[in-house]
Amino acid sequence: MNQSAHLLTRRNFVGLAGVGLAAAPAAFGTDAAFGADEEAPALKSELLFTIHAQVELPQQIGATPQGNRQIFYAKGGTFEGPKLKGKALAGGGDWLLVRPDGIAEVDVRATLQTDDGALIYTRYKGLIDSTTGYFRTTPRFETAAEKYSWLNKIIAVGVGRSEGGQVVYDVFQIL
Numbered sequence: 001m002n003q004s005a006h007l008l009t010r011r012n013f014v015g016l017a018g019v020g021l022a023a024a025p026a027a028f029g030t031d032a033a034f035g036a037d038e039e040a041p042a043l044k045s046e047l048l049f050t051i052h053a054q055v056e057l058p059q060q061i062g063a064t065p066q067g068n069r070q071i072f073y074a075k076g077g078t079f080e081g082p083k084l085k086g087k088a089l090a091g092g093g094d095w096l097l098v099r100p101d102g103i104a105e106v107d108v109r110a111t112l113q114t115d116d117g118a119l120i121y122t123r124y125k126g127l128i129d130s131t132t133g134y135f136r137t138t139p140r141f142e143t144a145a146e147k148y149s150w151l152n153k154i155i156a157v158g159v160g161r162s163e164g165g166q167v168v169y170d171v172f173q174i175l
Contacts (some may be wrong), residue, residue: 030102031128045172048156049081053110053167058096067105068098074110077166084148086114104128118145124158126144135160139171 054075061069078087092110099105106126113119126137137158141151158169 004113005129022138032076033056044175045157046175047081048171048173049084050080051077051079051112051169051171052163052167053077054165055094066097070096072096081171085116086112086116086118088112088122102129103130104130108137113152114148116147118143118148119152120145126160127160129162133161137169139169 020088022098034148054077055072056075059147061071072089072094072147074090074092074094076090079086079088083160084087089111092108097105104127106124106128108125109121109123110129111119111121120141120143122141124137124139128133128135139156139158141152141156143149155174157174158171160167160169162168
């Protein structure tokens with residue numbers, strides 16, 4: 001068989017991607033995709049939890065080709081919301097990069113432990129603009145605990161701030 005028959009050209013990829021996107025509603029049991037003249041439903045959210053995290057003073061890696069790199073290790077913290085609460089375990093951290101334009105890129109990994117002992121791994125990226133106060137993240141969760149398995153299937157957005165020597169995030173589930 002000719003090896004070139006296995007190559008996927010950009011045009012073929014775009015065509016296949018379009019077919020896949022068009023077929024997605026049927027594959028997942030939704031009624032129809034939104035047309036160009038239809039409005040998508042308004043984005044809705046609900047508070048998942050608020051987390052208060054303490055971090056160590058940063059390791060200053062310094063000015064790298066990508067920007068000023070700093071690593072903040074987590075000392076621990078607490079989280080509480082309508083559906084879950086517990087503590088943030090020590091050992092996670094934020095591999096922060098302050099870009100040349102002054103925007104900070106957040107890159108966090110942490111472990112949460114619920115009050116009933118379940119472990120939840122979370123990772124998120126985000127952006128901080130200290131000139132405007134904009135501080136947003138996109139947490140994702142992984143857990144083996146059946147009670148909290150719904151976390152494996154959601155999208156969330158965090159709104160962060162610094163408060164009294166700690167980092168605080170209000171984390172919202174996107175509905």
